[in-house]
Amino acid sequence: MTRDRGTREHHGGGLRGAIAAEWTKLWTVRTTYVCVIAAFAFMAVFTFYYGSIARINDHPLQPVGNAPVAALVLVQYPLAVLAMTSVTSEYTTGSARTTLQWVPLRHRAHLAKAVVAAVVALVLGFALGVVGMAVAWVVFDGHATFAVAEAVYQVLAMGAYLALVSVIAIGVSFALRAAAGVLAVLFFSLTASPIMLVGLGGEVLSRINEFLPQTAGSGFMLGDAEPHPPLVAFLIVVAWAGITHFAGLAVLRERDA
Amino acid sequence: MITLRGLTKRYGDTTAVDGLTLDVESGRVTGFLGPNGAGKSTTMRMILGLDHPSAGTAHIDGKPYASLRHPVREVGALLDAKALHPARTARNHLLAMARSNGVPTRRVDEVLAAVGLASVARKRAGGFSLGMFQRLGIAGALLGDPRVLIFDEPINGLDLDGVRWVRGLVRSLAAEGRTVLLSSHLMSEMQLTADRLVVIGRGRLLADKPMADMLAESSRAAVRAHLPRPDDLRLLTDRLRARPGVEVAPAGDGAIHVRGATVAEVGDLAHELGVRLHGLHAAGASLEEAYLELTADSVEYGTKEVGA
Ligand SMILES: Nc1ncnc2c1ncn2[C@@H]1O[C@H](COP(=O)(O)OP(=O)(O)O)[C@@H](O)[C@H]1O
Numbered sequence: 268m269t270r271d272r273g274t275r276e277h278h279g280g281g282l283r284g285a286i287a288a289e290w291t292k293l294w295t296v297r298t299t300y301v302c303v304i305a306a307f308a309f310m311a312v313f314t315f316y317y318g319s320i321a322r323i324n325d326h327p328l329q330p331v332g333n334a335p336v337a338a339l340v341l342v343q344y345p346l347a348v349l350a351m352t353s354v355t356s357e358y359t360t361g362s363a364r365t366t367l368q369w370v371p372l373r374h375r376a377h378l379a380k381a382v383v384a385a386v387v388a389l390v391l392g393f394a395l396g397v398v399g400m401a402v403a404w405v406v407f408d409g410h411a412t413f414a415v416a417e418a419v420y421q422v423l424a425m426g427a428y429l430a431l432v433s434v435i436a437i438g439v440s441f442a443l444r445a446a447a448g449v450l451a452v453l454f455f456s457l458t459a460s461p462i463m464l465v466g467l468g469g470e471v472l473s474r475i476n477e478f479l480p481q482t483a484g485s486g487f488m489l490g491d492a493e494p495h496p497p498l499v500a501f502l503i504v505v506a507w508a509g510i511t512h513f514a515g516l517a518v519l520r521e522r523d524a
Numbered sequence: 525m526i527t528l529r530g531l532t533k534r535y536g537d538t539t540a541v542d543g544l545t546l547d548v549e550s551g552r553v554t555g556f557l558g559p560n561g562a563g564k565s566t567t568m569r570m571i572l573g574l575d576h577p578s579a580g581t582a583h584i585d586g587k588p589y590a591s592l593r594h595p596v597r598e599v600g601a602l603l604d605a606k607a608l609h610p611a612r613t614a615r616n617h618l619l620a621m622a623r624s625n626g627v628p629t630r631r632v633d634e635v636l637a638a639v640g641l642a643s644v645a646r647k648r649a650g651g652f653s654l655g656m657f658q659r660l661g662i663a664g665a666l667l668g669d670p671r672v673l674i675f676d677e678p679i680n681g682l683d684l685d686g687v688r689w690v691r692g693l694v695r696s697l698a699a700e701g702r703t704v705l706l707s708s709h710l711m712s713e714m715q716l717t718a719d720r721l722v723v724i725g726r727g728r729l730l731a732d733k734p735m736a737d738m739l740a741e742s743s744r745a746a747v748r749a750h751l752p753r754p755d756d757l758r759l760l761t762d763r764l765r766a767r768p769g770v771e772v773a774p775a776g777d778g779a780i781h782v783r784g785a786t787v788a789e790v791g792d793l794a795h796e797l798g799v800r801l802h803g804l805h806a807a808g809a810s811l812e813e814a815y816l817e818l819t820a821d822s823v824e825y826g827t828k829e830v831g832a
């Protein structure tokens with residue numbers, strides 16, 4: 268067999284190599300495409316209904332981007348699953364060990380997955396936002412407003428929110444390793460908790476709710492000034508991503524592969 | 525070179541690997557042998573930085589695996605051949621691996637051809653037979669053209685052709701000066717493949733020596749003598765038994781089976797006694813016998829320890 272050393276010795280590998288490998292792995296399984304298609308389908312259906320209801324019930328005028336932002340309550344799940352399976356499927360098949368053989372530094376292996384999932388979600392988030400607005404604009408039929416600056420802000424914010432949700436999903440997945448547990452935690456923290464807290468009512472509970480990732484994230488994407496200014500709301504979601512990222516990393520470092 | 529120093533792994537109450545100290549040197553095939561559950565796979569996982577040792581160290585050329593700049597180009601390993609995503613094709617699996625360590629893409633097709641999987645390179649790995657998984661795992665180990673190779677039971681599931689191929693491959697890798705650590709539960713296979721043997725039982729090192737010594741030193745290495753006259757047979761048997769550490773067992777049809785004495789010693793004694801010999805030869809122990817003997821001791825030892 269031929270030796271391939273010398274000039275290439277110090278090229279490749281590292282974080283870039285790890286990211287390239289994760290990117291390749293992501294686009295060479297069908298799950299990825301299923302998740303992407305599901306995200307666009309959910310977005311189209313949800314915004315269609317959102318706009319139709321606003322028109323039929325003659326709701327007051329609202330920015331057209333509110334429809335796709337509302338849709339993310341649902342649309343975030345295919346993307347979270349996409350991120351999650353990049354970790355959990357490796358634990359079910361035993362290939363988590365293969366990955367760590369290629370990239371033995373735990374923080375690098377974890378970061379590569381988080382970066383790939385976040386970039387994919389960011390770009391898809393932009394596209395989903397645009398598609399959602401387009402669908403909603405047609406069905407709103409004059410019951411919505413369109414301002415370029417506002418629309419651009421909302422599209423960018425949707426990408427950013429979905430990227431952070433993906434980072435959260437990766438962190439939780441490294442912490443728990445099994446898909447069922449990860450989905451339960453994501454559903455509880457993203458969807459169930461806000462509903463519960465609002466349902467139960469009361470000042471303390473609704474104050475807690477304002478600091479949950481999805482609640483803060485919605486405020487950020489809608490551009491609301493209440494209860495937090497958009498930047499603060501964004502930083503709350505960033506904090507969740509940071510906490511779960513490092514929790515996942517701690518488990519990955521501590522436990523045997 | 526792989527160096528283990530006091531390498532230990534405990535899982536709760538079980539000690540899977542117990543104070544393993546050993547050097548796996550380059551240029552030869554080191555066979556890693558032990559009964560199921562002896563700790564071979566656990567040792568290999570620790571060498572690759574997958575499991576954290578409870579104590580001790582495992583280094584590759586003096587460094588922990590995790591500190592290697594391009595691990596795939598320095599150490600090739602096949603642990604669990606089936607541990608890959610079933611929906612991904614063989615080629616894409618290796619492609620991701622190559623990109624992770626900056627290995628040129630053409631190497632992917634080279635190794636696929638080398639292991640005989642070129643025709644199924646674009647098929648999903650999920651449909652592979654165990655033998656095909658093993659070949660793909662070996663392709664992965666070879667991908668980075670590494671100096672150190674670690675194979676955990678690589679011939680599981682291979683047909684005879686595949687077994688012979690792995691044997692030749694492993695031997696040629698060592699002949700190129702690489703370090704090869706190979707575990708297998710097939711003792712006969714080890715006898716044909718390994719230059720040096722490391723035997724472990726219950727996580728402990730039982731033997732670490734060249735294959736030839738392993739065979740020669742086994743107390744089961746015996747001498748077989750054939751004497752046509754019953755009187756001669758009786759005389760030789762009695763005189764041999766009188767020597768300390770020598771055991772003689774009748775082997776039927778005028779033959780005896782002697783343990784604890786060499787062919788030369790038995791021949792000299794026969795000459796001294798003037799008995800007639802029709803046959804005298806070493807009944808060399810097979811590796812399997814030597815191995816069973818070693819591990820039987822370890823099992824006894826382990827039982828004692830539990831009782832203590
Ligand atoms: N992850 C684990 N958790 C608990 N026990 C384990 C684990 N891995 C291995 N063991 C135990 O460690 C011992 C050695 O196992 P292993 O290294 O697989 O042996 P071998 O490869 O020689 O058959 C066995 O008793 C096994 O049950």
Ligand SMILES: [Mg+2]
Nearest residue numbers: 564565566676
């Ligand atoms: Mg094993």
